[in-house]
Amino acid sequence: MTDYQTIAFERSGAVARITLNRPDAANGMNAAMTRELADAAARCDDPATKVVVLTGSGRFFCAGGDLKEFASAPSRGRHLKGVADDLHRAISTFARMDAVVITAVNGAAAGAGFSLAVTGDLVLAAESASFTMAYTRVGLSPDGSATYHLPRLIGVxxxxxxxxxxxxLTAAQALDWGLVAEVLPAEDLSARADELATAMVGTAAGSNGGVKALLLDSFSRGLEEQMELEGRLIAHRAETADGREGVDAFLAKRAPEFA
Known part of the structure; x- marks a missing residue:
């Protein structure tokens, strides 16, 4: 799938940029969007991609699920399960790939949009961004990994x-709560995301993937098990080409040239 209808996908070297692209519908998630997002995530899960930048077009990052489409489905429950499954497949792929995922939250993030926004490894927000769950307002319950990520980020x-x-929450409040890493003027958001992406391209993808993997399940492991995994992974990294290059470059007082 290369011609997307609801997202824009582009590559520039080791950086992939995914833009939720239904501005007339507040970038609401319909079945097509979550299916295409899962496909785009799979395309980014390869050694050639070191960074993924995820943002929205227009005034919204994403206003959540497309309730109009949900309401018109012959079976609402079956339809929503399919939409959620595709969204969850995308989020799982983003979480487990080596590439660093930067979410640039350009506007309102509600429902599944909020859920998706905070799954980024590095979360940037425009000063105009806002965050609200909104699920129970329409008699639904959270999805998009919100019940996994939010307790870990801000507590139960x-x-x-x-x-x-x-x-x-305003962007400033989201920063204070620890949901986002940086808040910037709207006109600076894209440039900052690009700047951060460029910096991440110069790092070791395997090391970044190791950080993500160690942190992802750390709450479910005991201390000794977590330390054993740390020991095994750092030993593995030391034997890789990037691990050798990083150490040798440090000792030679030069910048490393990672693959």
Whole structure:
């Protein structure tokens, strides 16, 4: 699948850029978008891609699920399960790939848009961005990994507050709570994402993937098991070409040239 209808996909060297591209529908997630997002994520899961930048077109990052499409489906439950499965496949792929995922939240992120926004390894937000769960407002429950990521990012109490009261956080509040890494003027967001992507291209993809893998399941492991995995992975990294290059470059006081 190369011709997408609901997202824009482009590559520049080791950087892939995915743009949610239904601006007239607030970038709402319909079946086509989540299917295409899963396909694009799979295309980025390869050694040639070191960075993925994910953003939205227009004024919104993503307003959540497309309720109009959901309501018109012959079986709403079956339809939503399919949409959620594709979204979850995309998020799982982003989480487990070596590439660093930068989410550039350019506007309102609601429902599944909020869920997706905070899955980034590095989350940037425009000053105009806002974040709200909004699921219970329409009688639904969260998806898009929100019940996994939010408790780990901000704790259970604050997660419940967001999910049960549908409180809207400004970008500044999201930064204070630890949901985003940086907040910038809207006109600077894209340039900052590109700057960060360029910096990440110069790093070792395997090392970045190792960081992601170690952190992803760290809450489910005990101390000794986690340290054993750390020991095994750092030993493996030391034997790789990038590991050797990084150490040799440091000792020679020169910049490393990673693959």
């Amino acid at each position: 109490a604050r997660t419940k507050q967001l999910m049960l009261t549908n409180r809207t």
